[in-house]
Amino acid sequence: MRALEIILLFFVTILPFVKRQSIKKIPKKYWILSICLLMILHFSVEGWRWQMTPAYLLMVILIWRMYVIDINKPYKLTFRRGLGYLGLIMLLIVGWILPILLPVFSLPEPTGAYKVGTKWIHVKTDQDEVITKDPNDKRELMVKIWYPSTTTVSGKREPYVDQANRLGFINKYSMGFLPSFTINYLDRVKTHVYEDITIAKETFPVLIFSHGYGSKSTGYYALLTEIASQGYVIINMTHTYESLGATFPDGTMKFFDYEYQSNESKESMKHITPIKDAFSANISFEERHAILRKASKGYFVSDMVERWSNDMVDIIDLLENWNDKGFFKERLDLNKIGVFGHSRGGGAAGQVMIKDHRIKAAANLDGIQWGEMMDTIYHKPFLYISADWPVEHEDINSHVYRHKSTDYFYESKLLQSGHPNFMDIPFMIPLQSIAGTGSIDATLGMKITTQLVTSFFDRHVKNDERKDPSSLAKEYELLEMKVYKGDSIR
Template sequence: MRLFEIILLITLTLLPFFWRRLALRFSVKYLLIGLVTVVILQLVLEGYRWQLLPAYVLAVILAIRIYTADVSKVFKISVLSVLRFVLFPLLLIPAWILPAVLPVFDLPEPRGAYAVGTDTVYVNTNRDEPITADPNDTRKLVLKIWYPADSIAADIKRDTYLDPVSRAGFATKYGLPASTLNYLDYVKTYAYPKVAVAQGSFPVLLFSHGYGSKATGYYALLSEVASQGYIVINMNHTYESLGSAFPDGEAAYFNYAYQQQIAADQMQTITPIQEAFKGKLDFEQRHPIVRDAVQEYFENDIQNRWVVDMQSILDLLPEWNTEGFLKGSMRLDQLGVFGHSVGGGAAGKLALTDDRIKAGANLDGIQWGTKIDTVFQKPFLYLSADWPAEHEDLNSHIYSKKSTDYYYEAKILTTGHPNFMDIPFMIPMSSLTGSGSIDPELAMEITTKLVAGFFDRHLKDEENVNIEALPEIYKDLKLNVYEGTVE
């Protein structure tokens, strides 16, 4: 919570117990002026947000109580006073909980040598759109580009945290009004829209988000990577993210009906995997069961579709490097890909199948499909959350053949699946989000050090990057490095 939010809540918590004593020494007028001043300071300096509505109501009730009370009368316990003591916490508890659960949070400040610029690009691939029912629809994509920028003037406006369409999609997912997330206007980002790209040229990374998530809900991760000298193309897989906003005013939200359609009857694919892991089968006995299932599960088709999305963008990069705001800024011989969750698996598929990609990373995603029978021919990083022992570790089978080049297998202890997103900052209660108990900033610092270090070594060819030393710095990081194929 912010400073004046805390001051307001402490005032509302303590003043009901002490105002009568204070009124015997000071005029009631001064008590009211003090209370009103605290409320006004919070509203003016930090702004109204609905999470503080119980606090504002309490302030009004308390002000009326102080104004109408006869201080000269001896305070007596009555039914009315008992009710006040009972009812007051009913407002005071949500007054504390709501701004704590949904805070105006702080994003980590990027540590790289560059400031971070952003811009938005719209692409019509002219491919058929497989998700909607209209046969005339073509696959359109909205991309957020994160890039290194030179120093930023003090008067340059910062990027707003999450566009309105992404906010609306997130609110809809949890059955909330879109206005619920208006308080995100107060979140301070470290990205600056449409500023000039820094002098020089930079490697390019494609980033693919999680299924049904906020495509741009990775500010902490992508701001840091861009500040380290990378152009990051933030994919937004239409109808499979929470929201895409197009320039003609069209908004494309997550298609829940399509999800239900493609996910129907999938338990018959997953059940054999679950039974194989729960039983006493060893790795070799379990492997053929996993092999069959990972090629049939519906997320394999999602990842295949997302690979084609990314390939459509790869096809456009030579043109973008000759005109537009990225002109001459991209090193097209240094292309990489990374992603989270389903997007992490899609990143692995693209790295496996497209020779333009020189290195890839998967942040806690399962790579469905044929990788289980094949070997990466390039450097690859797999970074996992700290899943419980009973979790079905499909990637231990899928990635068993690893790579003919470097293969990095990493885990950050006490993390959960959302720790690679902004969610632990946005909702700092792991019991609600599934995040781990690790400090969110520490988890993000380890993630970005590992991801940026991996691409520094294998795209920028910086031989002095010592990724292997990171576990000595961060005790929560477990890392194994393999060079060459491991059968």
């Protein structure tokens, strides 16, 4: 919460329970004036938001009570007053919970040498759009580019998360019951990003980033701002109909397609149940591997990973043209391309490296890589970062990555983290039990993640031999890591 919000809430929590004798020491008009000034200061400096509505109501009640109360009249607790206090306590509980649960949060400031700009690009592909019902539809994508800048920036920063992703988020988690304005408090969140500022006059490595399934495609500000500030152009994918939302240049918004998801996942348990049973059974790794390999064939997520990897290949195909003319002319180092992603996007990133020789290195942030990886091996550097899943969690990637790589393979775990810790979720929803995050401090968890990802790409995309990703495991006790090179562990 913001400072004046905390002061306001403490004010309305304590004042109703102050004894009349104490209030009498200061004239009523000064109490009323203090309350009004605090409200005006809050509105003018921080701005109102709906989560503070119970607190605002309590302030109005306090002003009214101060105005009508006869302080000199003896106080007597009546049934009516008791009900009033009960209502007051209920309002106070809600008044504290709402702004704590949905705060105007702070994002970590980027530590790199560059300011960060962003730019949206609309891409039309030749892929058939299999998600829509029109057989003539072709797949269209909106991609957000995060890039380094040396411009001295001032003024308005980019608002936090685009409108389509906001609407998709509130619809998903309220099941359509909450109106769209309830997410507008995100306008108060201060980002460290500026739209369409000038790109620095250098050439930069390019990283393609793929989001989680059914997630806000742009809900990775902490992660992407930091990495871009270190000297990378990042192409933030929005996989249409499988992210929470995308806004196109004509104003059209395309949201997550729940009907398609339902139809595609109807037979999921046919694939998932044998996998769960295989992990609970007392069988060898090889026996379990055969079951997993068979059960994963035909699983709808494998098709999704392939579709998303095709999206990224389509974008890589455009890089040469973008580098020849337009905003990014001569700013992209096309000999240094990497891919990374979170959750399903992490699996898709790994799939891209199998199929596209232009990729120099790839990283998977806590995603299961469904698809052909179980039958093949990487020949380029790969980083896998896992959340700290419980012991009973089915470690499918232990089978997916059994062959690892003929090059470097970094197998790491961020201790005390949950699956959403790689997103902005721990900042946006700071209650662990609701957000599904781990007990790790949100800022520390993001710091370790961004340093590890940056160090990995510095070493294997920028070819900076001074960087050693494994050294971070010695610096942070919450980071576990094993490093493989070919068949040997290093």
